[in-house]
Every structure is written in C-alpha cells, then in structure tokens.
Amino acid sequence: MSMNRRQFLRLAGVSTVLGIGVPAVLNSVGGKMLEATQTRPDPRSLTAKRWGFVVDVSKLKTPEDYQKCIDACHNIHNVPDFGNPKDEVKWIWKDNYERTFPTATEDEYMNKEMKEKNFLLFCNHCEQPACVRVCPTKATYKRKDGIVMQDMHRCIGCRFCMAACPFGARSFNYRDPRPFIKKENKQFPTRMIGVVEKCTMCYERLAVGQLPACVEASNGAIAFGDLSDPNSEVRKVIASTYTIRRKPELGTQPSIYYVIGGKE
Amino acid sequence: MLEKALVGSKRYWLWIGALLVVIGIGVLQYLRQFTYGLGITGLSRDVSWGLYIGQFTFLVGVAASAVMLVIPYYLHDFKKFGKIVILGEFLAVSAVIMCILFIFCDMGQPMRIMNVILHPTPNSVMLWDSVVLAGYLALNIVIGWTTLGADRKGVHPPQWVKPLIYLSVPWAVSIHTVTAFLYAGIPGRHFWLTAVMAARFLASAFAGGPALLIILSLIVRKVTKFDPGYEPIQALGKIVTYAMFANVFLLGLEFFTAFYSNIPGHISPFTYLYSGIEGHEKLVPIMWTSSILAVVSLFLLVFPGFRRNENLLAVACASLFISLWIDKGFGLVIGGFVPNMFEGITEYWPTAPEAMITMGVWAIGFLVLTVLYKVAVSVREEGGFHE
Numbered sequence: 001m002s003m004n005r006r007q008f009l010r011l012a013g014v015s016t017v018l019g020i021g022v023p024a025v026l027n028s029v030g031g032k033m034l035e036a037t038q039t040r041p042d043p044r045s046l047t048a049k050r051w052g053f054v055v056d057v058s059k060l061k062t063p064e065d066y067q068k069c070i071d072a073c074h075n076i077h078n079v080p081d082f083g084n085p086k087d088e089v090k091w092i093w094k095d096n097y098e099r100t101f102p103t104a105t106e107d108e109y110m111n112k113e114m115k116e117k118n119f120l121l122f123c124n125h126c127e128q129p130a131c132v133r134v135c136p137t138k139a140t141y142k143r144k145d146g147i148v149m150q151d152m153h154r155c156i157g158c159r160f161c162m163a164a165c166p167f168g169a170r171s172f173n174y175r176d177p178r179p180f181i182k183k184e185n186k187q188f189p190t191r192m193i194g195v196v197e198k199c200t201m202c203y204e205r206l207a208v209g210q211l212p213a214c215v216e217a218s219n220g221a222i223a224f225g226d227l228s229d230p231n232s233e234v235r236k237v238i239a240s241t242y243t244i245r246r247k248p249e250l251g252t253q254p255s256i257y258y259v260i261g262g263k264e
Numbered sequence: 265m266l267e268k269a270l271v272g273s274k275r276y277w278l279w280i281g282a283l284l285v286v287i288g289i290g291v292l293q294y295l296r297q298f299t300y301g302l303g304i305t306g307l308s309r310d311v312s313w314g315l316y317i318g319q320f321t322f323l324v325g326v327a328a329s330a331v332m333l334v335i336p337y338y339l340h341d342f343k344k345f346g347k348i349v350i351l352g353e354f355l356a357v358s359a360v361i362m363c364i365l366f367i368f369c370d371m372g373q374p375m376r377i378m379n380v381i382l383h384p385t386p387n388s389v390m391l392w393d394s395v396v397l398a399g400y401l402a403l404n405i406v407i408g409w410t411t412l413g414a415d416r417k418g419v420h421p422p423q424w425v426k427p428l429i430y431l432s433v434p435w436a437v438s439i440h441t442v443t444a445f446l447y448a449g450i451p452g453r454h455f456w457l458t459a460v461m462a463a464r465f466l467a468s469a470f471a472g473g474p475a476l477l478i479i480l481s482l483i484v485r486k487v488t489k490f491d492p493g494y495e496p497i498q499a500l501g502k503i504v505t506y507a508m509f510a511n512v513f514l515l516g517l518e519f520f521t522a523f524y525s526n527i528p529g530h531i532s533p534f535t536y537l538y539s540g541i542e543g544h545e546k547l548v549p550i551m552w553t554s555s556i557l558a559v560v561s562l563f564l565l566v567f568p569g570f571r572r573n574e575n576l577l578a579v580a581c582a583s584l585f586i587s588l589w590i591d592k593g594f595g596l597v598i599g600g601f602v603p604n605m606f607e608g609i610t611e612y613w614p615t616a617p618e619a620m621i622t623m624g625v626w627a628i629g630f631l632v633l634t635v636l637y638k639v640a641v642s643v644r645e646e647g648g649f650h651e
Contacts, residue, residue, distance in 0.1 A: 085610070086308040095606060102607035103529065130451050136390035137379040156379050157302075157372015160390055162312040166452030168605035172312060172372060174303030193301040194372025250451040 044209030048226035050127070050146035051201060051255065054237045055120050058261025059221035066094045069120060072217035073199070078190045080173075080180035089171040091199040092122040092214055100258075103247055119258060120222070122214070123148060123169040123199035124246065127253030131161035131170065140196075146227070146255060147201045157194040166247050167254070170198045227255060265413060268642035269635040275487070276638070283631045290624010293617040294369060302372055305618040310610035311601040315594065315622055316370035320363050322472070322593035323629075324443045325465060327359035327400065329473020331436035332503050338429050344499060347644060348492045350415075351484070352477055353408035354636035356436075359473075360401040362629035369621055389445045396439045403432045408636070416643045440465045447600065455533035455599040458521075464514040465592075471507035472588040474500045475561075475581035482578055484637065490644040494574075501577055505565040508584055512558060515591075529607075533599040536609070544609045547598060550590050557587035 003011070060066055073079070073092045080089050097110075100119040125148045131140050132148060139155040142148050162170045176193045184190065188204065191197055202212035210216070215224040225232035230239075234257070237243070243257040272280075297304045307314050333352035336342035368374050385391050407428055414421040444462035451457065458464075478500050481492040522530040535541055537551045564570045564580035571577055603609055614622070 085310075087303050088309050099606035099608060102605070133387050134389065134450070136385055136388040136394075137376075137383045138385050139379075154376070154379055154383065155373065156376045157374075158367075158370070158390065159312045159372070160388070160446070162309075163453065163600070164450045166605055168310070171309055173301065174307065175301045192373075196372070247452060252451065 042208055046206045046209055046211075048145050048232075049228035050226060051125065051206075052146070052225065052227035052234050052257065053215070053255065054223040054234050054243065054257045054259060056221050056223070056237075056259040056261055057117060057119055058259065059219070060118070060120065063118075065219070065221065066118060066120060068217045068219075069214040069222070070094070072213040073122075073202075075183070076185050076213055077188055078177075078181045078185055080177035081182060082175065082177075082180050087174045089173065089177060089197065091171075091197070092120060094118040094120055101244070101246060103249065104244075114260070117260070120214070121167070121169075121246075122256070123201070124167050124252070124254035124256050125199075125201055126255065128251060130164040130166065130250075130252055134160045134164040136160065143203075147203055149200055149203065150196065150198055152189070152191050152195045152197055155195040157196065159196060161196055166250050166252065170196050172196050265409070265416065265639050265643070266635075269638040272638065276634075279634065280631070283627045283634070286627035287624050287631065290621050290627060293620040294624065296617060297369070297621065298374075302370075304615065306613050306615050308610055308612065310604040310608070311598060311612035313370070313597050313601070314612050315614045315618055316366045318593040318597040319622060319625070320366040320370070321443060321465075321596065322589055323359045323363045323366070324397070324440055325469030325588075325592065326473045326476060327356040327363065327397075327404075328436045328440040328466070328469045329477070330356035330404065331433055332470050332474050332500070332507075333477075334429065334433060334436075336499070339433070342499070344493065344496045348477075348481060348496050350408055350412055350640045351480060351492065351637065352473075353404045354640060355473070355477060355480065355633065356404045357401060357408065357636060358629045358633040360397055360404070361632055362625055363397060364401075365625045365628060366622075369625065389442060389449060393439075393442045393446060396435065396442050400432070400435055400439050403428055403435060407432060408640075412640055412643055416646070437466065440469050447596075450600075452605060453600045454527075454529040455596075458518060460514050460517055464511065464518075467507050467511035467514055468588050468592055469507075471504050471511050472585055472592075474504045474507070475584045475588075478504065478581045479578060479585070480633075480637075482574065484641060488641045488645065490641045497574065497577070498572065501565065501571050501581075504581065504584065505562075505571070508558070508562055508565065511588075512562065532603050532607070536602050537595055537599050541603070541609055544602075544611050546611045546613055547595060551595050554587045554590035554595065557583040558591075561587060 070092050074081075074090070077091060079091055082088060095118065097114055097117055097119065100121060125146055127146070129140075129142060129148045132142050135141070136158060137154050137156055139151045140148060140161055141151070157172065159172055162172060173191055173193050173195055177191050181190060202210070202214075205212060211224055215222045223233050223237055225234040227234060229235060237259065238257055241259050243259055245254045245257055248254070305314060305316075330352035333345050333349045337345040337349050368377065371377065380391060380394055407425060410425050411421045441462045444465040447453070447456035448458060448461035478497055481497055481500075485491050519534065522534055532541065536544065537547050538555075539545070540548050561580045561584035564576050564583070571580070598612055602611065
C-alpha cells in the first residue's frame with residue numbers, strides 16, 4: 001500500500017488522537033475509580049442517616065443572639081468580609097419573614113411582630129438538592145449522612161448551582177477572598193478566586209464529635225440531630241410543635257425546620 | 265482551500281486588522297479578569313449570570329439556524345439554497361466557537377474546564393450541552409469543508425457526507441433544546457420554569473439566525489463577485505417571518521400565563537423587565553426597544569411588497585436581530601435572577617471590561633466567519649458549484 005505525505009500525516013494524526021484519547025476516556029468511565037476513605041473513622045465522630053436542624057426563632061431574642069451564630073460560623077470557616085453586597089460571601093445570615101418565606105408572603109394583615117421577626121438562614125442541605133442535580137463536575141454532592149458538600153478544589157465556577165438553589169445559599173468568590181479574612185483559622189482551608197462556597201454543616205467538627213458551630217453558639221435556639229431517627233431531639237420537636245420549611249412546594253425537602261413560636 | 269483566505273484586497277486586510285484590534289483589546293481585558301476574578305464584571309451574588317451567558321444562549325440559536333437551509337435543500341430538494349447552504353454551515357461554525365468562548369469567559373476557574381470531561385455527570389444538563397455543542401461544531405466543519413471541497417473540484421460530495429448531513433438536522437434542534445433545558449429545569453426561577461422555553465428558543469433561533477444570514481448574504485453580494493441570488497434571500501425572508509411570528513406568539517403565551525394566573529412569582533420578572541419594580545428599572549428602556557423593533561420587523565416582513573424590497577428586508581432583519589439579541593442575549597437571563605430568591609431586587613448592568621471582553625469574543629467569531637466565508641466565496645467566484 002502506498003500513500004502520499006498528506007495521507008500519512010492524516011493517519012498519524014488520527015492514530016495519535018485515538019491512542020491517547022480512547023484509553024483516557026475508558027479509564028475514567030469504565031475503570032475502577034478509587035474512593036477516598038479513611039481506614040478507621042474517628043471514634044468520637046457524630047454520625048446520622050440524615051442530619052437536620054430545628055431553628056426556634058422565639059429563642060433568638062436580640063440581634064446579638066443572631067450575630068453570635070453568624071460570627072461563630074464565619075470566623076472558623078474563614079468567610080471573607082468584602083464589605084459590599086456585590087462580592088458578598090456568606091454561609092449563614094439573618095433576614096425577615098417576607099424574605100425568608102417569599103412564597104408565603106402577601107399578607108397585609110399579618111401581625112407586626114411576626115412581620116419584623118428575623119430568621120437565621122443557611123444551606124438547607126436538601127434531601128433532593130437542585131444544586132447537586134445541575135453541577136457538571138460533582139463538585140457539589142450529597143453525602144450519605146445528608147450533608148450537601150462542596151468541593152472547592154473541583155468547582156469550575158460555572159455558577160449553575162447558584163442559579164439552581166432556590167434558597168440563595170451559595171456564594172461565589174468574585175475576587176480573591178484571602179485579603180478579606182479578618183483572622184485566618186489555620187485549621188480550616190481558605191478559598192481561591194472563582195469557586196462557589198456555602199455552609200458544609202461543619203463536617204470537620206462532626207468528624208471529631210463536635211456540634212456545628214452555629215448550633216453551639218445558639219444557646220439552645222438551634223437543635224441538631226438525625227431526622228431519620230424518631231427519637232432524636234429534632235424529631236421530637238417536629239412531632240410536638242408546628243414547624244415550617246422554606247419553599248416546601250419546590251420538592252427539594254429542606255432539612256432545616258423553623259419553629260416560629262410566638263406567645264405560648 | 266484555506267490558502268484562499270491568505271490573499272485578499274486591501275479592504276479585506278483592513279477588516280481583518282480591525283477585528284484583530286478589537287480581539288486584542290478583549291484579550292487584554294480578559295487577562296485582567298483572569299487575575300482579578302469575575303468581580304470585574306457587573307455580576308453579583310444575586311445576579312450570578314449575565315452578559316456572557318446571555319450571549320452564549322443567543323449564539324446557540326444562531327448556530328442552530330443553519331438547519332433552516334439544510335432542511336429545504338437536502339430534505340426537500342429546494343435547489344435554490346444550494347449555493348448558500350455553505351454560508352449557513354460556516355455561520356454555525358463561528359457561532360459555536362463564540363458559544364464555547366463565552367462559556368470559557370464566564371468560568372470562575374477556566375483552567376479546570378476539563379473537569380467536565382474528567383468527572384462526567386450525566387444528571388447535569390451542562391454535560392449534555394457541551395457534548396451536543398462539540399458534536400455540532402464537528403459536524404458543520406466536516407460537512408461544510410467536504411461539500412465545498414467537492415464543489416471546488418466540480419464533483420459530487422462523497423457519499424459518506426450524506427448521513428452526517430441528515431444527522432445534523434436533529435442535532436441542530438438538540439443544541440437549542442438542551443440549552444433551553446439549562447434554564448427550564450430549575451426550580452424556583454419562575455421566569456425560566458416554563459415548558460415552552462425550548463420551543464421559544466427554537467422559534468427565536470429560526471428567526472434571528474436566518475435574519476443574520478440575509479444580512480450576511482447582502483454584504484457578500486456587495487463586497488464580492490459572488491451573488492447569493494434574489495430568490496434564496498426571499499425564501500429566507502419567508503422563513504424569518506414565520507419563525508418571528510411563532511416567537512412573538514410564544515412570548516405572548518408567557519404573558520398570559522403569568523398575568524391571568526395572577527401568581528406574584530410569575531408576574532414579577534415581567535414587571536421588572538417591562539416597567540421596573542420600586543424604582544429599579546435599568547432594563548426597561550432596552551426591553552421596550554426590543555419590543556418596538558420586533559413590531560417594526562414584523563410590520564415590514566408580513567407585507568410581501570415590503571419584503572420583496574431588499575433594502576426594507578435588510579432593515580427588517582436588522583431590527584429583528586437586535587430585538588432578539590436584547591430579548592434573548594440579555595433580558596432572558598437577567599429576568600431569571602430579578603427578583604432574587606428572596607423576592608428582593610439586585611440590579612445588573614455589564615461593566616466596561618465585561619463589554620470589551622464580549623466584543624472581543626464577537627470579533628473572534630467574525631474573524632472565523634470572515635476567513636470561512638472568504639474561502640467559500642472564492643470557490644464560488646471561481647465558478648465551483650455542483651448541483
């Protein structure tokens with residue numbers, strides 16, 4: 001078989017692409033991928049089938065009560081403070097009733113106290129998370145214990161998850177966050193430019209037997225436990241009190257329940 | 265054949281030079297964005313997609329519109345499109361390249377782009393969008409180059425191209441459907457959560473893309489010796505007219521559902537876009553510009569007497585193109601983010617660097633288009649065409 005130079009180059013090109021490309025694709029699709037596991041979990045670690053929160057806002061009385069929870073989280077997680085809403089990064093924050101439950105609003109006769117009541121908002125760690133469904137790289141994924149995790153090293157910064165999250169729980173590093181961290185906690189990683197971040201339910205604290213930072217700082221206003229366990233504290237509160245969740249009509253099954261309380 | 269793009273008149277090189285200047289400015293601004301981050305744009309926590317993603321969405325439509333030439337020519341044997349099908353295919357190539365570049369510009373961590381392939385995630389629409397876009401780009405390059413090469417030699421295109429051409433028809437529909445699914449499957453964004461989103465996308469694509477093609481054909485006739493012909497342009501004009509009516513009809517359906525149902529979440533994005541909410545009305549002037557241009561274009565297109573006048577047809581197509589560019593390349597994306605998930609209002613407007621990067625990408629698209637059209641037109645000028 002004879003071939004001219006053009007045919008030879010074409011053949012060489014095609015075989016190079018196939019030779020390098022096909023094994024690479026087969027390896028990643030069909031091959032056995034390693035799963036990161038610990039050889040032995042820390043005996044102190046807290047475990048559950050589905051972690052959840054009950055936030056009793058009647059127990060959060062002063063602005064300081066809210067701020068303590070917010071600071072506890074933001075300080076240990078190296079959340080930057082840019083000082084402007086455009087670049088803002090936040091994991092937990094407070095907002096009023098209308099903005100927390102926008103689909104339940106439009107009630108001009110609602111009592112004033114409730115209208116002005118503030119709520120603590122953070123990632124709902126949904127049972128059916130829309131953010132996980134849309135992420136093109138599995139940078140955000142749901143753990144077996146219900147935590148919706150965020151891998152800031154894999155995130156490509158496409159912000160599809162921010163479009164998809166109905167709760168506005170996600171922030172993007174529009175700028176380099178490191179100069180805007182007040183006091184760096186060396187125990188927790190900082191982030192780089194161009195990745196999405198959010199509340200990760202203090203997975204690093206659960207792993208060593210500590211409660212999430214906001215729960216610890218809330219002075220009993222935030223209950224934390226296993227939603228799949230009928231005897232857990234959270235389930236007992238949900239069973240005995242009227243609770244609401246944000247935007248339940250969207251079917252994402254949020255894992256944060258709110259007790260509005262009021263006058264009892 | 266590429267060598268034909270290396271010889272040209274002074275005017276040709278001036279145009280190339282001008283494009284390179286705009287590209288250069290865009291690249292410099294992109295380098296600034298690369299170091300500073302996307303904070304250099306007007307994007308925020310509340311409006312996290314903007315001009316880049318809007319342009320991407322719009323250009324997917326332009327790319328898909330090549331099928332409006334392929335179907336009549338290859339499936340219905342409408343011979344008059346024979347000479348200009350190549351213009352549609354090459355337009356698709358440059359549009360898809362711009363789409364890919366806009367996605368790249370919008371990424372927070374562009375160096376990690378291969379993660380989409382290294383960690384393929386079938387439940388993410390974005391994976392499928394990248395698959396269909398890459399496939400569509402390959403199809404149009406192969407089909408366009410092969411058929412043009414055959415034309416140059418005055419022979420029939422090889423048989424193996426035919427199945428690829430037929431494949432490109434559903435493939436074109438798929439790129440815009442999948443792109444619509446990026447939006448239409450998201451819970452909680454009322455403006456996007458509509459079953460007619462993909463249909464709207466296709467209708468606006470089949471109006472906007474061929475409208476651009478008409479303008480390009482008229483330019484080609486003016487600056488080269490190749491005449492795409494009066495009749496093919498008129499046939500395209502009819503396609504544009506039907507598609508634009510379908511598009512406006514579908515938009516009307518959105519208005520009806522939102523306002524007759526009276527559900528606040530469905531109404532508020534429309535209110536924001538067309539009349540503003542509580543003094544936030546940055547988009548109101550451009551959305552009305554879009555609406556008025558749409559009416560103007562339909563008025564000129566619907567009466568055959570106007571449409572047959574190529575000058576009026578050009579005005580109609582330009583109005584239509586700008587109208588859709590605003591509506592789909594901007595309003596559609598921003599309307600999904602305003603009001604935000606808390607029914608609050610954060611407005612968005614592109615910054616100067618963002619606009620320059622956007623123009624840079626368009627300039628790259630035009631450069632690719634110019635080179636490809638130069639090759640195609642040179643082949644046609646030499647009389648190369650085989651029925």
